[in-house]
Amino acid sequence: EADADPPPTVFASPPPDGLLCRICGNVFRNPFTASCGDSFCHRCIADETVPCPRHNVPAKPLVVNLALCDQVGDLLIRCRYGLRVKRPNAESPDSGLTSPSSLVGGCSSYEVDPSGCNAEIRLGNRLEHENCCPHSPAVCSRGCGLTVKLRDLQEHESDCGGNGTSCSSVCVGARQRMEKQIRHLEEQLEQRTAESERIRVMLSGVVERLDRLDRHVTDRLQLLEINQAEHQDLLADSLAKQDRLQEAIVVVNELVSSIASVQPGGNVWQTFKCLGTFVGHRGPIWCLLGGGDYLYSASGDKSVKMWQVSSSNELLKTLDGHDGPVLSLALTGSVLFSGSQDNTIRVWDVAPASAEFGTCLKTLKGHTDSVSTLCVSKLYLFSGSFTLVKVWDLASRICLRTLTGFVRWVRALVVSQQLLYVGCGNSVLVIDLCNFSTVRSLCTDEEGNNVHSVLVLPDFVIAGTGCGFLLVWEALEEPVVSAAGTAATALGSASAIAAVETDGEHSNDEAAVSSSAVTSTEEVASATTRPSHVLRGHSSQVSCLSVMRTSAGLKLLSGSHDMSVAVWSLHNMLRTQTLQRHQGIVTAMAVCNSRLFTGSADCSMRVWAP
Template identity: 35%
Template sequence: MSRPRIGAGIHPIPATRDLNQTPTPQNPHPTDMLTDIRLQRSSPSIVRRHSKSSITRVDGGFILGPGRPPIAERKNDEQVKPKIETTFGPAYSAVTTITTDEGNKVQYQHKRTSSMSSHRSQNDSEDLRSTSHHGSLTRSHHSESAFSRPSRTGSALSSTSTLSGTSYRSPASDEEMPLVFAEPPPSQLLCKICNRVYKVPIIMSCGHSFCKTCTMTLEHCPVDGKAMTPIVDNLAVSEQVNSLFIHCRYGLRPTADTFGEFEIDSNGCPFTIRFGERRKHESECEYAPVSCPNNPACPNMLKRHLSEHLESCKHIKCPNHKFGCQFIGDKPSLTTHESICKFEMVKDFLQLTEDRITDLTNAMRQRDDENSFLRSMLSKTADRVDELEKATEIKFDVLTQNQNKISEELRQLRQDAVIITNELQNLNTKLNMGGIGLYDPQQIFKCKGTFVGHTGPVWCLFVHGDLLFSGSSDKNIKVWDTATNYKCQKTLEGHTGIVLAITAKGSNLYSGSADCKIKVWNINTLEEVNSIDAHENAVCTLVCSYNYLFSGSLKNIKVWKAEGTELTLHRELTGLNHWVRALVASQNYIYSGSYQTVMIWDVRTLECVHVLETSGGSVYSIAVTAHQILCGTYENVIHVWDVRNHEQVATLTGHVGTIYALAVLSTPDQTKVFSASYDRSLRVWSMDNVICTQTLIRHQGSVTSLAVSRGRVFSGAVDSTVKVWQ
């Protein structure tokens, strides 16, 4: 019988459970999960080779053999031919039955020992003793010494058919190593990508396991299509792969007709070994090819024949060759030469010299290592010093910042102390004036809420019905509901600069900005309906009177005729000496503030009828009551004039910062004026006796704008909030 070729043959069908999934203690061992073994026809030659084979299920496993009935069931006249039957048990212990021409049966069984090694036993009249080497399995029919060469028949060779005859690249090197299994590996140990036994199995994020090299070629799992990334080595599968039995590489040879496939070499190593012990066995295998250590020109030989070769080798060198002896010969001549070798007398001295040189070399290497270590330590020390220097600099910077912060907080506390002191002085003044009855606790204003939404300082406020409009540095106008839910109804976007002024007339809302534009918005729909280029500089203030819209900028006031949503320039008022930061309309007059002056304009004639002189720098705010004209200045004071004769009647002090805004709250019983300042406070002034009755401190930044509606006061500040006082 010709020897079968090992390469493509028996392949197990994948079982119902997939070992690509991460093993758990509840999972059965993969060797208990094989449910079927079939033939896969990988080439026509393989089909021919196994065309008469069949698979029969028996107790304890499967029998692979020719598709013919057992001998006992054959007809008497049918010729009996040799037959091979291989049984794979539940633990893959292979039992091979060889039936000869005479009808004799010889069984060989691979038995697993506690150390996972195997041996064969012969169950007939002939005693076959097991021979093992490095935990390996022999394939011989007759027992010999550990490294004796067994005689093998074709039937014995056929009994070790295997799953794979391809090469295997070792993970530790790039060397292609032939891989032939003694038994078909379970399908659970086959990679779903390359369809080969796992090589360094990796558990992926999808839950399946694949070869490490296979995962480098795919980004999605071939099983469920999910994206996958490596997580951890699958040690359980690696251990199962390492427990599989393979043929020693020195017992195989390439097939003559198919590249990459291997067959059993009858002259090679007869042992089968565990896959995990392959390197250990093959490094000591007596069938490994070696070269003569005396002369590479000698022909290669097996390791088992090396000792015999050394006895007859004619290229043996003198032991003193390393000292310069040129002798080369066989072993008998070497014995004769050693007695007359001239280096024999001085070999001890030469050996001592060589040892000394070796010691010096080792000492120099040790010193070099020490120098390298010291350089490394010096480099690390320098790096550590740099880190400490940087850390120290950072700590100094933090200390400086904390010091500056404490200084700023101390300055603010001093300002608060000054405000409280002034408040106490005002209370003492009222007590000394006998005006105790005028101090009504019911008139104390408290903060009732805060509108939050702007991302920059709030510079202007305007109330129209139940809606409050606020303009900010974030270039937006927010519309707040002040009657029901007190929430932002809409954000009006369109300006490209800071919104500095807001006013309204009818259903139109007008806004002025640092982008030099005036925009018109419909209050009902809260949509932009018009936009004009109003000034060459920022529009600082707006006010409506009669059918006109007045806009203040640098050294001029423009008068616009408002007809519907259209604005037509009617006239330009000149003669102002600085920025017009304040405009107020009262009855038939317009009051404008610039540098140390308040100009009064007649709305009907658009002519200046009076100029009030101040001494507090630029005028930032103006308010008009039934009896007084008030203006807040850059130098922290409020000037008060009589509205009838335009004579100055009082100067209000108490703020420690610029007065940005003034607002009037009038009742039938009394008139109160609110002032907002750079010092983060609001003051309430009783205009009946011209004194401060209350100081409101709740904002975290300068208070820049005020608006009054239905007994409530709204204040906007640099802290980006709007507070409600009542």
């Protein structure tokens, strides 16, 4: 019913361009948000083959755009009983309003009928008004068979003789009303004649002003000819400067080539190329994890797939069991952990030679919201969710502690040198694993510029934000040394997962220890560190980060919701390449077997190599 042809609709004023469908050009009818991010009429993209005019990819309807429905419903239209079919070569009557220019439904053009209803109503309230409009047609209930306007129905029925005929008084009344309308039209004609005279006087003044404007334009044209000669001289000078700039570029290229020749194995122009595509998931790829010769992918289709990437590039196993989209992964040895939107963590045996290969060993419960991110150290498994981080013992798989005090979703977790890096809100909190207290806060400087991904390197800590920036901090000068154990990794990364924030209260489960990982405001403020570099290049949220060593040195890789992957040089913090093959937002990436794997909301994984 939402896609059925509507009755003729004339707007009181032209609708904004933002409420027009890019495919049919009309005001939105049942707007849906498509997979490309734009919105269209549902019937325009119902067959899922029509390409998006802006992104040139198939537009698949995902969900009703309620915001656009409300905006369209607030547009003012003229009552259908105040419209008539426009006569050929007829001038639209002067209604005192902006002439409507948009027509929805029907196959004829319509104009305002002065003798009809002159009400302006909200499009969303159309039926409520038109059901009781005084100008709507109504059939006499006395049996005469006549159809009159609703406002005249009571008067007609009081004079009607009934029994299928109308009494003579009805005819007399109709004639009187007709004469009254004729007198009214004559009065309107006199008014229009007077208005026409006023318009004629105004037009004579407009002609005089046009004459003055013509003389002014002639003077300006003469001045333009003079300026054109000067601009030609400037153009000749600019061309000479361009020639000198080209010579300078040649010199710079020669200098770069000389630098590359003295760098062992250096290739400053090294680029990544797409080697192929992995398909198999039926939902968005939310997380990728590399481990040895295997790649693990988590998807919105509630499954985890294990791929052989060393030689055959084949699917080895599909791990099913979650009741919701799988959002995060972590690996230690031959044990894989998967976090899901069903609020659980499943433990899998992923050793191909094991008798229990591909079976779920245990399900860890305790979270009351989606498990958005996971990471492991030698002793612990860390799981992030809404406002909290849980610490699990790897051996017994029992929750040892719940870290609370985070104000928003925990999007990223990384363990390095006995420090836990927590991406939450607009900062990265650094927590000492000896006493689980915050020792440093890496702030993004902007409220609302939330951290969605974190990467920890020996020299840098890098965070991807919702505004499309990559923020770089120098590594901590005095790392905290713990006597309780050694660091699990020297280099770690975590990707942000698009977890669904559910309504309701978020309470901690009954864990062995529940403590706040956030210290007092004064202590955190004293340890707050601002970024040393800000890398700009993405136009939307940076959802995942990774690093890859190539013959040209260490490369930083960032995936974004702008459907691209950026390659950065850590030597000079400059972007050297942009990878664009996905037809959806880039949500995950992993480096495995000297190759880069990227996952997207288009349900596919791309393979890249330098």
